[in-house]
Amino acid sequence: MKNGALLIPVCLGWLAIFWLLPRAKPRSRILGAIIGLAALLALQATFLPPVGNIVRDGMFYLFSGSAILAATLMITDRNPVYAALWFALTTLSVCGLFLLNSAPFLSAATIIVYAGAIVVTFLFVIMLAQQTANANYDHRAVQPVLASVMSFVMLGALLFALQEWGGIDGKADDAAREGQFVAVDASSKANQFSQPPSSNKTEIGSMRVLGRSLFSDYLYVVELAGTVLLIATIGAIAIAPRRSQGTL
Amino acid sequence: MTSTALESQLVVGAILFALGMIGFLTRRNLILIVLSTELMLHGVSLNLTAFGRYHGNPQGQVFTIFVLTIAACEAGLALSLILTLYQRRKSLDVFLWGNLGEEDLPMLSSGNAPPHAKPIDPNADLPHLTPAGRAPSNPTTKA
Numbered sequence: 001m002k003n004g005a006l007l008i009p010v011c012l013g014w015l016a017i018f019w020l021l022p023r024a025k026p027r028s029r030i031l032g033a034i035i036g037l038a039a040l041l042a043l044q045a046t047f048l049p050p051v052g053n054i055v056r057d058g059m060f061y062l063f064s065g066s067a068i069l070a071a072t073l074m075i076t077d078r079n080p081v082y083a084a085l086w087f088a089l090t091t092l093s094v095c096g097l098f099l100l101n102s103a104p105f106l107s108a109a110t111i112i113v114y115a116g117a118i119v120v121t122f123l124f125v126i127m128l129a130q131q132t133a134n135a136n137y138d139h140r141a142v143q144p145v146l147a148s149v150m151s152f153v154m155l156g157a158l159l160f161a162l163q164e165w166g167g168i169d170g171k172a173d174d175a176a177r178e179g180q181f182v183a184v185d186a187s188s189k190a191n192q193f194s195q196p197p198s199s200n201k202t203e204i205g206s207m208r209v210l211g212r213s214l215f216s217d218y219l220y221v222v223e224l225a226g227t228v229l230l231i232a233t234i235g236a237i238a239i240a241p242r243r244s245q246g247t248l
Numbered sequence: 249m250t251s252t253a254l255e256s257q258l259v260v261g262a263i264l265f266a267l268g269m270i271g272f273l274t275r276r277n278l279i280l281i282v283l284s285t286e287l288m289l290h291g292v293s294l295n296l297t298a299f300g301r302y303h304g305n306p307q308g309q310v311f312t313i314f315v316l317t318i319a320a321c322e323a324g325l326a327l328s329l330i331l332t333l334y335q336r337r338k339s340l341d342v343f344l345w346g347n348l349g350e351e352d353l354p355m356l357s358s359g360n361a362p363p364h365a366k367p368i369d370p371n372a373d374l375p376h377l378t379p380a381g382r383a384p385s386n387p388t389t390k391a
Contacts, residue, residue: 017267048256068264071264072267074271074287080277080280084279091290106312110312114286121327122279122283135277135341137341141274141275148270148274151266151270151273154269155265158262158265159262162255228321232321232324236328237328239325239328240331241332
């Protein structure tokens, strides 16, 4: 069985998530944590081999591990306030991964928008709306078996596709013939402001290259995004409850 | 950047997406459902930046900026909607909104849903119009 190693982390991960999901009778979280750590170790052994650069590997494992752990705790925590805080931690870890992908501006922007604005607003709404600290509906998951099985089947399919794909360069020589992901020359000749593809890979996340690409190649999309923001603002003001109807 | 590093990032993105999907399907709190969709968006943006780094062009990060914009719009709209819904039923339970049709229709959600709760203010479901002009005389009381 060629892809048999795929089954171990997926099944262990499913077991851990299913064990940790909130239900009426609380289960011991230590057992779920042990199974989850075993799943992460099996995943590291099968799918996340070290690249060789020890600093980069260490940071990648640190950030991805904390992202996955915080996401697991977010979807399994019974208290919505703690869940929102775990989501903030997930955001910070993902921003660390952005930094590894040489995207410093994007990392800072994500921290400001998500951790600074979205999570704080969610926390405000939770604290305004949550009158009883332990609401009944937070203590029981909806269809935990079906939902977790379906999600992990999808995750297994994604991992299987990645394993079969075998990389852009190197292992799969016939990738170009089979119409897989192929590196294309990104310079669009029609636009004279278009940034030529940079040879220095640490430069692609800088403000200069990013702004050049945003305001030349994607100028119409930027205008469209601004319009969407304006419409969303108007819609939020129109939907939000009026003071005459009694706010929170 | 070697291909293994790219694949590792794709694996982490897929895991984040699957976890967000589980959260979206299993939680009953309206706010946590919206937060789970943001988790799925994180997985997608991780994929985008990894591919952008691999190809050496800024397009992946530009797309992530647009994802960020749409996420901000979505969060604002969802929160105002959740506030309106909470104001009507005084609860964040999504099962309270499992039946948007007539009250005598059967509920689609499973058995552990609470019974169809009456809104606390019976007029809260009706739109409020600003009264304008003179109040009309009622013909039935006149006779």
